[in-house]
Amino acid sequence: MSTVRAIPTLLRVGLAEAVAYRAEFLVWLLSTNMPLVMLALWSAAAGDGPVGRYGTAQFTAYFLAALIVRLLTGAWVIWELNTEIRQGTLAFRLLRPIHPLAAYACENLAAVPLRAVLSLPVALVLLLSSGGGLLTGEPLRWVLFPVAVAGAWAITFLAMSLVGALAFYVESAASVFEIWMGLFGVFSGYLVPLDLFPPWLGALARWLPFRYMLAFPVEMVTGLLTRERVLFELAVQWLFVGGLLVLVRLAWSRGLRRFSSVGG
Amino acid sequence: MRRHLRLLGVQLRASLATAAQYRVEFAVEGVLALFWAGWSLVPVVVLFGHRPVLAGWTFPEALVVMGWFVLMKGILEGAVNPSLAAVVEHIRKGTLDFVLLKPVDAQFLVSTAKFEPWRVVDALAALGIFGAAFHRLGRWPSAGQVAAALLLLCCAAWTLYSLWILVISAAFHVVKVDNLSYLFSSIFDAARWPVSVFRGAWRILFTVVVPLALMTTYPAMALLGRLELRTALLALAGSALFSAFARAVWLSSIGRYTSASS
Numbered sequence: 001m002s003t004v005r006a007i008p009t010l011l012r013v014g015l016a017e018a019v020a021y022r023a024e025f026l027v028w029l030l031s032t033n034m035p036l037v038m039l040a041l042w043s044a045a046a047g048d049g050p051v052g053r054y055g056t057a058q059f060t061a062y063f064l065a066a067l068i069v070r071l072l073t074g075a076w077v078i079w080e081l082n083t084e085i086r087q088g089t090l091a092f093r094l095l096r097p098i099h100p101l102a103a104y105a106c107e108n109l110a111a112v113p114l115r116a117v118l119s120l121p122v123a124l125v126l127l128l129s130s131g132g133g134l135l136t137g138e139p140l141r142w143v144l145f146p147v148a149v150a151g152a153w154a155i156t157f158l159a160m161s162l163v164g165a166l167a168f169y170v171e172s173a174a175s176v177f178e179i180w181m182g183l184f185g186v187f188s189g190y191l192v193p194l195d196l197f198p199p200w201l202g203a204l205a206r207w208l209p210f211r212y213m214l215a216f217p218v219e220m221v222t223g224l225l226t227r228e229r230v231l232f233e234l235a236v237q238w239l240f241v242g243g244l245l246v247l248v249r250l251a252w253s254r255g256l257r258r259f260s261s262v263g264g
Numbered sequence: 265m266r267r268h269l270r271l272l273g274v275q276l277r278a279s280l281a282t283a284a285q286y287r288v289e290f291a292v293e294g295v296l297a298l299f300w301a302g303w304s305l306v307p308v309v310v311l312f313g314h315r316p317v318l319a320g321w322t323f324p325e326a327l328v329v330m331g332w333f334v335l336m337k338g339i340l341e342g343a344v345n346p347s348l349a350a351v352v353e354h355i356r357k358g359t360l361d362f363v364l365l366k367p368v369d370a371q372f373l374v375s376t377a378k379f380e381p382w383r384v385v386d387a388l389a390a391l392g393i394f395g396a397a398f399h400r401l402g403r404w405p406s407a408g409q410v411a412a413a414l415l416l417l418c419c420a421a422w423t424l425y426s427l428w429i430l431v432i433s434a435a436f437h438v439v440k441v442d443n444l445s446y447l448f449s450s451i452f453d454a455a456r457w458p459v460s461v462f463r464g465a466w467r468i469l470f471t472v473v474v475p476l477a478l479m480t481t482y483p484a485m486a487l488l489g490r491l492e493l494r495t496a497l498l499a500l501a502g503s504a505l506f507s508a509f510a511r512a513v514w515l516s517s518i519g520r521y522t523s524a525s526s
Contacts, residue, residue, distance in 0.1 A: 031447040037454045040466045041311070044319055051314045179296070182303055191307045196314065 003098045007106060010098075014110025025111070029118055032070050038191055039063035052196050058222070061131025062193055064122055065218040070190070071119040072112065073153040073213070077104045078177050081164030090259065101161055101252065108157060136223040144234060148217040151237040155213050158244035165248070168255030183208075189215030195224070209244070212237040271368065272376055279379035294385045301334045301389035304456065319461045326458060327397035328487055331390045332420075332480040333456040338386025339421050340452065344428050347377040349445065352435045360521065371429070371514055394487075409489050412496065416483040419503040423478055426503075426510035433510075433517040455480045478503060 018025055042059045045051055054062065081104075084090040093100040126132060136142070163177045170176075185191050187210035194202045194215050205211045216233050219225045225233070283290060308330055312323040321329075351374045354360035364370050398404050405413070431444050451474055454462075459470050459477035470476040478499050485491035 027444055027447050031450040033450060034453065037457075037462075037466070040462050041457055044461050044463065045311060045315050182300065186303070186306050192310050196310055198313075 003102050006098050007102075010103060010106035011110045014107040015113065017107065018111040018114050025114065028074070028076070029071060029115070032067065032074065034190060035063040035067040035070065052193075053224070054193060054196070057130040057134060059131075059193075060129050061126065061134040061222045062218060062224075064126040064129065064131060065222055066190065066214060068119045068122050068126070069149060069152060069214055069217050071115050071122070072149055073156050074111075074115065075108045075153065075157045075160055077108060077157060078160040078164045080104065081161070082167050085164070085167040085259065094256070094259075101248070104161070105157060109153075131222070134222055136221055138227075140227070141220055141230065144230065145217060145221055148220055148234060148237065151234070151241055152213045152217055154241045155209055155237070155244060158241065158248050159209065161248045162244060162251055165251040165255045168258050184210050184213065187211060188213050189218065209240045212240055268368070268372060271372070275376040276379060280381055283381045290382045293380075293382045297338070297383065297385040298389055301386065301393070304334065305330060305393075308456070319458065321458045321461070324397045324400040325484070325488060327393055327400070329458050329480050329484040330456055331393035331397060332417075332483050334386055334393060335390035335417075336420060336424060336455065336479050337452070338383045338390065340424055340428075340449075342380045342383025342386065343421075344375075344425050345445070346380050347375055348428050348432050350374070350377050351432050352445075355435050355521070364518070364521075370518060371511070375425070375429075405487050405489065409487055412486040412491065413483045416478075416486050416491075416496065416499060419500055420479040420483055423475055423503040423506050426507040427474065429510040429514050433513045436517040436521055452476070458484070475502060475506065 039059060042051070042054070042063070043056050046054060046056045046059055050058075081090075084093070090100065093103060096103070127135070159180065160177070163180060166176055187194075187205045187208050189205075189211065194205050194211065197205070205215075212233070216225075216237060220230050220233075305327075308323075308326055311318065312326060316322065318326070351360070354363060354374070360370075363373055366373060427448070431448050434444055454470060455476040459467060459481040462470060471478075482491060482495065482499050486496065
């Protein structure tokens with residue numbers, strides 16, 4: 001109950017922080033440049049005829065939408081967790097009457113309005129570009145799109161919290177997270193649209209959580225999925241969210257018992 | 265100069281001794297490095313699976329660029345990144361004072377503070393990729409081409425290091441720089457592609473502003489015997505200019521450093 005009452009304040013603090021550290025915030029956003037690089041690359045490849053289902057317009061729509069989804073769903077809780085657990089400053093958060101993860105989630109979510117403002121220009125470019133005509137006109141999808149983006153954020157955040165909880169056991173959880181990021185790069189459609197993979201690799205990607213962190217919302221608005229698939233994959237996405245939530249709760253309650261901080 | 269070399273030897277030995285203490289980590293990181301080298305090939309393989317030739321580059325030729333990318337990444341994460349990440353902590357905590365007080369050039373001291381020897385595995389992986397690429401091409405580079413490529417490798421490493429010095433100099437102004445290193449590696453990731461694949465603003469960015477072309481594409485072209493002498497000389501001049509610029513920025517930044525404790 002106290003958590004619910006604290007949420008508005010936490011959100012306000014988070015937004016104030018994002019605004020206060022705007023230089024860092026901007027650097028953080030700029031490091032999400034991979035979709036643009038991949039767009040340049042794949043456009044060059046599509047210059048002499050479409051690649052699979054993708055022509056220049058499709059690539060433009062795909063990667064600009066990917067950039068927007070990535071900008072909106074960014075989370076950075078893993079780095080905070082890694083240092084706070086190692087240096088023991090997590091103890092301060094534990095003293096408060098709300099779960100540390102709830103506090104982290106609010107901090108991350110509070111930056112979303114700022115992120116949305118900054119991804120507006122990208123959306124504008126997307127609308128005016130050759131890919132603009134490919135965006136879906138179906139109202140249902142535009143209603144479901146925020147849900148899918150929220151699901152993508154939840155998977156990102158929960159996976160980070162889960163890997164971050166490893167820091168209770170091992171020296172540096174960040175290197176484990178690098179493996180996660182490497183898998184993400186390939187299986188989420190961040191570097192290569194999943195359709196362009198050999199079929200078995202694309203099929204494998206459907207069984208992994210990474211697709212639901214990026215490719216699914218993107219393919220949904222760029223009209224690459226049928227309506228049945230959209231509904232089915234949305235269900236799968238939220239199943240992943242639920243599963244991760246259970247795992248995170250378990251890892252945290254066990255990990256916190258091991259946690260000891262020195263000093264203070 | 266001899267004094268600096270001796271110091272470098274001492275610092276290298278210290279890093280080796282540290283690494284030897286964590287033998288399990290050594291093995292795990294080595295295996296992981298090999299895995300990553302293979303994993304980073306996936307986009308290249310997929311792209312060239314759909315297109316035999318891209319902007320004048322065939323698959324084996326693009327593999328050569330990829331080999332340089334793996335090698336440069338090894339240098340970045342084995343020799344450049346670890347020490348310079350430590351500088352950021354020094355700046356934040358104010359302990360850079362202790363470095364500045366020592367009677368050796370501060371830039372030299374902070375740049376050689378830490379090495380990660382297991383990154384040698386990256387060099388081996390790069391050699392493997394080169395081997396596979398030239399085997400597919402059916403010809404091998406001549407001694408002259410290898411020499412040119414090695415010379416460009418030195419330039420590339422030096423430029424990479426200078427870029428990092430620029431990033432670190434930014435830490436004197438914007439303290440939260442773990443961010444900046446992330447930005448840097450995200451840009452560096454584009455170096456795995458031949459620069460001629462990119463057009464317009466991207467190509468200018470990757471050739472002149474962040475000279476990624478110098479780091480992977482030019483050495484690869486030298487190895488393939490495609491690099492013109494003019495481009496090579498320009499690359500040499502460019503990297504010299506770049507490192508001079510980085511040095512100047514570092515000196516001016518360090519002049520503005522005020523200890524966090526005072």
